[in-house]
Amino acid sequence: MFVYVIRRIGLALLSVWGVATIVFLMSKLIPGDPARVAAGRFASAGQVEQVRHAMGLDQSLLAQYGRYLVDAATGDLGSSAYTHQGVTSDLATALPNTVQLVFAGMLITVLVAVPLGVVAAVSQGRPADVAARLILVLAGGVPIFWLAIMLRWTLGFLFGWFPLSGTNGVGLAPPDVTGFTVLDSLLFGNLANVLDSFAHLVLPAFALSVPFIATLARNVRSNMITALHSDYIDFAISKGASRRRVVVRHALRSALGSTLTIFGMQFGWMVSASVLVEAVFSIPGIGSYMYKAIVNNDTFAVLGAVLVVGLVFIVSSVVVDLLQMLLDPRVRTDHLRAA
C-alpha cells in the first residue's frame, strides 16, 4: 500500500512538472511584451529595457525556464508585471475566496444530489422519480452565468434577502488571518461577521452548485439502480434486512464508489466554473485574477495561476484515488496487486 501511495504521489509530481512546462512554453507564445506591461503604457524604451532586465526577460529561454522551475519549487512564482507583487502572495489573496466558494458549492451539491439521486432510484418509474429527473434535466441545462444573475436579481435585489456582491458588507470584513472570510469571522468571534460572511456566500455557492447537482444526482441514481438490482441486495432483503438498511448501508455504499470519482473531478471543474460566478457577484477569486493576467499578458501571473489550478486538479485526483482505495476493498485489492 505504501508503495502504491508513493508511486501515486510521484506520478502527481510528474504531472505538476508537465503542467508547469507546458504552461511556461505556452506563455511564451502569447503575443505581447511583458516588460512593456510592467513598465506601463507610457514608459520610454529605456525604462522598458530596465524593467526587462530586472524581470530576467533578457535571458535565454532555457535560463528563464530553469530559473522559473527552481523558484517555483521553493514557492516563489515570480512577480506579477501588473500588480508588481509576488504572484504567490497575489494567489494567496485570491485563492481562498475561490476555494471557500467551491467548498460551499460542493457541500450544497452533496447535500442535495445524494438524497435526490437515492429518492429517484428508490422510486424508479414513479412520480417522485419523474419529478426528480425533470428537476435534474432543468438544473443540468441552466447556464451558471444566467442562474447567478437571476438569483442575484430576485433573492438579492427584489426581495433583499441576500447581499448582492462581494464577500462582506461595509465594515463587516473580519481581520485577514486565513483569507477564508467565514473561517476568519469565526476566529474573530463576532456573530455579525459570521452571519455577514455566510450570507455573502449563499447565493454564489448555490448558483455554482446547481449544474453539478444534476450531474452527481444522475450518477447516484443510476449507480443506485444498478446496486438495487444486484444479487447481494436480494440476499440482504431475503435475510430480512430493513428497507432503510438495504438502501443506506448496502446499495448506497456500493453506489458511492464511482460517485466519489465524479465528485473529485467536480472539484476541479467547479474551480474553473467559479470564474463565472465570481464575475456576477464581484468576488475577487482566482478566476478574475487569471482573466486579468491573460488580458494583460502578465506571464508570471498566468503561469502561477494555471499551475495552482493544475495542482488543485492533481491533488483532488490523488485524494480521490486514495479515498477509493480506503473505502472500496475491490479497488484496494486491484491496486495492491498491480503494485
Next chain:
Amino acid sequence: MRRATKRALLAVLGVTPALALSSCGLSAPTANGAAGTKAETIVAAGQASLETLDPLQSSNADNDIFIDPVYDRLVGFDADSKMIPKLATAWEFNADATAVTLTLRPGVTFHSGNPFTAADVTYTLDRAKRVASGSASFIPSYASSKVVDDTHVTISFTQPSVSFLAGLSYLYIVDAKLVRANEGSDHAQQWLATHDAGSGPYTLKGYKANQEVSLARYATYWGKEERRPENLVLRMINESSLLRDELLTGNVDLGWGLAALDVKQLNGQAGLEGYSMPSTRVTLGLMNTQGEVTGDPRVREAIQLAYDYEGHVKTALQGSGEIARSVVPRGMDCVYEGPAPTHDAARAKRLLGEAGATGKTVTIAYDPAVPEFKLAGTLLENGLREIGLTVQVKTATFPQYMQMISTAATTPDIAIAWDFAPYPDAGAVLDRTWNSRAIGQTNGARYDNKEVDRLLKAASTAKDPAAACTAYESVQKRILDDRAALYIAWPTVNGARNGKVAKLPYTPTSPTFDAGQLMLAK
C-alpha cells in the same frame, strides 16, 4: 403586512446580517474597515483595479481612485487645467530650464506622524527612477535631486524640460522614513501594495485586494475640510448592472463607470442623480502613415470620410460623449480644434479611386473587451466596405497591440484606441503618440514629421508657456492636415450619486474623479 411577512421570513432564514444585528442587539465591529455612523460614511463603487496601493503604479494599474485620498502630489491642476500648488507651494526654473527648485509646504505631517520634508521628495523621485515603471514614465528626464533645506529641493533634468513640472502632478509623495524601513529587496513594492505611507486627506483603515478600501478622515490634514465624511469606503464593482442595483438598494452612495443606459435608468430613482464629466481620453483611429495602402494621404482622407461619427456617439457611447475635433483629449490647455469630421461616402469613394486603392485590403485592430472599440470596429468595417475597401479585422489586447506596432510589418493600417492624458499637458500626449522617436514603441501611426519633432522639442524647452502652447497647437494642426488619424470622439465619464454626496468637482489628473474631494452634501 407584506413587510411583516418579509421580516418574518428573514428571521426564519437567519441569513441577513442586518436583521441579525438588529434582532440580536449586536454592534457592528470595526475589524477591517469603516463602521461609523452611516450618515458620516460615503460608500463609492465602480470600475477599477485594486491589486496594489503602491502609488507609483497608479497610472499603470488603474487604481488612482484608491490612491488619491491617501497620498498627496506636489502640484495639481484645477478644473480649468491650470496648475495649482499642492505639497509644493512655489517653483522656479533655472535659466536654461535644466533644473527646478520647489518650495515645499511647511507643517505637513504624514499619517505616521513623520514630518514632510525635502528628503521625502528626493526619496520618492529616486525610488521612481530605480523602479522605472508606472508614474516614472511621466518624469523621463529626471536626473537627480538635492535637498536645499527642509522646505526646498532642487530637481535636475537630463535635458531642458519646462513640462517636467506637469509630470510631477502624477507623482504621489511617500513617507521616506517609513518606506525605507520597509524597503526589502523590491524597493518596498510589496509593502506599499497594502500599506499607507501618505499624507493625504484619508488614512488607510482596511484593505481587501480586488474588493474594497476603507479610509478614515485624517484629522490633521493640511487642507482640512469639515464636509469630508469621517469614513470613506471605495469598492470595486466592474459590472454596471450590479453597480446599478447596489445604488438602487442604497448600499452604495456613489457609483462611477456606469453604462450610459444605466445612468438614464437611475436618474430620479431612489434619490439618485446621474452625472457626466469630461474624460481624460480621446478615441482615435490611428492610421499607419507608412502602410502600403494607408501611406497615401488620399486613402487616409477617404477613411476619415467613410466613418460614421454620429453613429459612434449614438451607439458606441450611447450618447455619453461628443464627436472629437482634435487628436488630444478635451479640456486640456493648448488644444487645436479642427473642423468636426463628417461622413461623406461619395467623396471617399472618389478619393479612393484617385489613389487607385479601390478593392485593396486594410487591416483594422482593436481590443474587443472594450465595448466602445467593438462597436467602433463594426462601424469602421461597414464604412470601409461601403467605399470599396476590403477589411481584415485583428483583435488585440493592449499588450498585443503594443507588440503589433513594434514593427512596420505588423503595424495595423488602422487601430482603434484611446489616447490618454494622465495630466492636462498636451505636450506629453503629443510627444508620446506623434514624435517619430516613438515609432516602434507608442507611435501607432508610424507618424514621421521632422517639423513636428522640432516643434515638440522647442515647446518642451520653451520657458514662455504661450510660446509652448503655440507650438503644440501647430503640431496638432499638422497632424490633422496630414490626416494621420480618425479623431472620433471625446467620451465622458458617467456615474450616479444619491443626496448624501455633494456634486463632484472635475479633476483633470484623475481618470474618474479625485476621491479625496468627495464631500457630504450637508
